Amino acid sequence: MSDTKKRIRPKDRATIIQALRAGVVPRSGLHHVQVGRSDELAQLNGDIELIAEGGSSIRLVIGEYGAGKTFFLNLVRLIAMEKGLIVVNADLAPDRRLHASNGQARNLFAELTRNMATRTKADGGALSSIVERFVSQAMKDADEQDLSGEALIEERLTPLEGLVAGYDFTKVVTEFFYGATTGDEEKKSNALRWLRAEFTTKTEARNALGVRTIIDDTNIYDYLKLYSQFAKIAGYKGLLIVLDEMVNLYKLNSSVARSNNFEQILRILNDVLQGHAENIGFILGGTPEFLMDSRRGLYSYEALQSRLAENTFATAEARDLSGPVLRLQNLAPEELYVLLSNIRNIFASGDKENFLVPDEALTSFMEHCSKQVGAAYFQTPRKSIKAFVDLLSLLEQHPSMQWTDKIKEVKVEDDLGASEKDILSEGGNGHDGDGLASFTL
Numbered sequence: 001m002s003d004t005k006k007r008i009r010p011k012d013r014a015t016i017i018q019a020l021r022a023g024v025v026p027r028s029g030l031h032h033v034q035v036g037r038s039d040e041l042a043q044l045n046g047d048i049e050l051i052a053e054g055g056s057s058i059r060l061v062i063g064e065y066g067a068g069k070t071f072f073l074n075l076v077r078l079i080a081m082e083k084g085l086i087v088v089n090a091d092l093a094p095d096r097r098l099h100a101s102n103g104q105a106r107n108l109f110a111e112l113t114r115n116m117a118t119r120t121k122a123d124g125g126a127l128s129s130i131v132e133r134f135v136s137q138a139m140k141d142a143d144e145q146d147l148s149g150e151a152l153i154e155e156r157l158t159p160l161e162g163l164v165a166g167y168d169f170t171k172v173v174t175e176f177f178y179g180a181t182t183g184d185e186e187k188k189s190n191a192l193r194w195l196r197a198e199f200t201t202k203t204e205a206r207n208a209l210g211v212r213t214i215i216d217d218t219n220i221y222d223y224l225k226l227y228s229q230f231a232k233i234a235g236y237k238g239l240l241i242v243l244d245e246m247v248n249l250y251k252l253n254s255s256v257a258r259s260n261n262f263e264q265i266l267r268i269l270n271d272v273l274q275g276h277a278e279n280i281g282f283i284l285g286g287t288p289e290f291l292m293d294s295r296r297g298l299y300s301y302e303a304l305q306s307r308l309a310e311n312t313f314a315t316a317e318a319r320d321l322s323g324p325v326l327r328l329q330n331l332a333p334e335e336l337y338v339l340l341s342n343i344r345n346i347f348a349s350g351d352k353e354n355f356l357v358p359d360e361a362l363t364s365f366m367e368h369c370s371k372q373v374g375a376a377y378f379q380t381p382r383k384s385i386k387a388f389v390d391l392l393s394l395l396e397q398h399p400s401m402q403w404t405d406k407i408k409e410v411k412v413e414d415d416l417g418a419s420e421k422d423i424l425s426e427g428g429n430g431h432d433g434d435g436l437a438s439f440t441l
Contacts, residue, residue, distance in 0.1 A: 238278075
């Protein structure tokens with residue numbers, strides 16, 4: 001590729017290369033490897049703007065293994081933070097669900113709050129800084145207006161009192177204020193523990209903070225709606241919840257557990273479609289089986305099937321991206337070529353004069369991979385991309401080596417079979433096999 005590209009910071013370069021070699025999606029610098037998906041990103045960008053304006057949205061991002069779900073979710077997550085939203089994200093797992101009775105739903109909420117992120121704290125752990133920002137601003141305004149800080153905080157949080165546990169939420173934030181003004185770090189810590197769903201009993205919470213409720217398995221969605229309103233009060237545009245690995249609900253052996261979790265999804269879907277939720281959005285990443293399987297997937301729940309049914313007039317050439325279900329297509333060979341070019345550009349830190357291999361090497365590498373594993377080299381390119389990163393790393397360390405000789409030694413295996421085996425197993429390990437393949441956006 002001969003186009004001049006923007007220089008890449010050493011930190012972003014190192015982060016991306018390390019992630020690709022490890023087989024995971026980079027947490028930063030995603031725009032350096034992004035290819036395609038302009039239509040899908042336009043739809044999600046519209047959703048983000050809708051949330052910022054007081055609306056709500058929900059999308060089910062559905063794709064085969066290697067279609068780019070995790071990369072897409074991470075990219076939308078970054079866009080939302082740039083637009084001024086608070087973003088929380090988590091992967092569902094056997095011990096993290098939307099509905100449960102043994103702490104799994106509370107575990108999911110705790111994971112979401114641990115991963116809470118903003119534009120200035122994009123790597124997570126932003127909850128404490130968000131609360132501190134809100135309290136500090138209230139204290140400053142109270143001093144300027146010669147008012148009580150406690151009274152001003154309670155006044156600003158008044159809109160929350162109509163929501164589930166809104167009164168206790170206000171009480172906890174006020175306790176954080178007391179801790180901040182008196183230097184009582186234990187009180188501040190207890191307030192954050194409550195907000196992170198780390199209290200396991202109401203008695204413990206009452207003794208520590210004087211509140212009668214805690215965040216538990218029965219109310220995590222109510223608290224997510226409460227957090228979305230607090231986000232607005234605290235100066236942000238809203239809250240985006242990103243949940244990946246939804247396939248773990250499909251893997252649940254208990255039909256009752258699956259049904260309860262599907263009911264929670266239905267409740268969220270109804271709230272969004274009927275306009276009962278404000279400043280909140282959901283993005284759920286899953287496989288076609290999770291959506292369409294008539295025995296274990298969302299389509300096994302009649303109410304969800306009717307609401308998630310896709311436009312019967314849509315075709316592969318005329319796709320309808322306006323509905324709740326957003327399907328991601330597999331990577332095309334042309335897109336893989338662009339992706340390889342982007343990776344080459346990352347190694348060169350954005351300077352085409354430092355390219356380790358010419359354009360010819362990209363096509364030769366793709367042809368070599370095609371001979372070894374067929375179409376899987378671009379449809380699920382985890383192994384192909386890792387092999388290409390390994391090749392460039394070696395050439396970078398040994399400039400005298402010839403790429404023409406080393407490409408012949410590249411060994412690529414088709415790892416699609418293992419992923420499919422995992423999804424079909426009753427006792428899956430909680431991972432949908434998307435790994436590096438998901439960065440092939």
